[in-house]
Amino acid sequence: SQQGEEDPQALSIQEGENATMNCSYKTSINNLQWYRQNSGRGLVHLILIRSNEREKHSGRLRVTLDTSKKSSSLLITASRAADTASYFCASVVLNDYKLSFGAGTTVTVRA
Amino acid sequence: ETGVTQSPTHLIKTRGQQVTLRCSSQSGHNTVSWYQQALGQGPQFIFQYYREEENGRGNFPPRFSGLQFPNYSSELNVNALELDDSALYLCATRRGGRTDTQYFGPGTRLTVL
Numbered sequence: 001s002q003q004g005e006e007d008p009q010a011l012s013i014q015e016g017e018n019a020t021m022n023c024s025y026k027t028s029i030n031n032l033q034w035y036r037q038n039s040g041r042g043l044v045h046l047i048l049i050r051s052n053e054r055e056k057h058s059g060r061l062r063v064t065l066d067t068s069k070k071s072s073s074l075l076i077t078a079s080r081a082a083d084t085a086s087y088f089c090a091s092v093v094l095n096d097y098k099l100s101f102g103a104g105t106t107v108t109v110r111a
Numbered sequence: 112e113t114g115v116t117q118s119p120t121h122l123i124k125t126r127g128q129q130v131t132l133r134c135s136s137q138s139g140h141n142t143v144s145w146y147q148q149a150l151g152q153g154p155q156f157i158f159q160y161y162r163e164e165e166n167g168r169g170n171f172p173p174r175f176s177g178l179q180f181p182n183y184s185s186e187l188n189v190n191a192l193e194l195d196d197s198a199l200y201l202c203a204t205r206r207g208g209r210t211d212t213q214y215f216g217p218g219t220r221l222t223v224l
Contacts, residue, residue, distance in 0.1 A: 041217050042117075
């Protein structure tokens with residue numbers, strides 16, 4: 001079973017627009033991570049946010065975490081065609097180590 | 112590039128056969144995890160090895176087994192292949208700390224006919 005769920009399942013935007021995707025999880029976490037996957041290849045780590053953090057930035061990425069709602073969001077600003085990929089959130093629950101992934105959001109950036 | 116490599120890239124097997132997938136670790140990464148990703152789904156945790164010992168396992172049957180070698184490279188073995196084993200198999204390595212970033216390899220695409 002998957003710990004998290006992403007919303008929406010798919011997103012299509014114009015180049016230059018922002019893309020926002022959300023992730024919900026079920027149990028208390030140590031940290032939550034976001035990954036990108038291009039065309040069924042390996043996962044690329046984007047950002048890690050710890051349970052005591054509320055917001056984190058990395059380049060054009062902004063991640064928020066709301067532990068009271070057990071949810072996180074990933075914002076990609078000023079999207080580019082190269083951002084076309086599937087995005088996954090993965091949580092690490094307390095006293096555990098494995099990544100529990102959601103089903104992902106497929107983002108298509110149109111030129 | 113994460114520095115983690117996997118072989119082979121693609122593999123086709125028939126039901127009942129056995130398969131071995133390989134993963135090389137990034138330098139200094141003593142922990143390796145294996146994940147199975149079915150088409151259109153997120154990766155599912157299979158098991159983890161730390162310093163050559165399995166120290167965690169997901170909801171996978173015993174026909175999924177593994178090894179980690181002294182140089183921290185790893186193998187995933189699957190016996191008695193079933194059609195549902197068709198998936199992308201990913202390995203991820205990290206330095207052992209629970210909150211350390213995991214670095215994924217490009218995966219092995221296994222097709223079972």
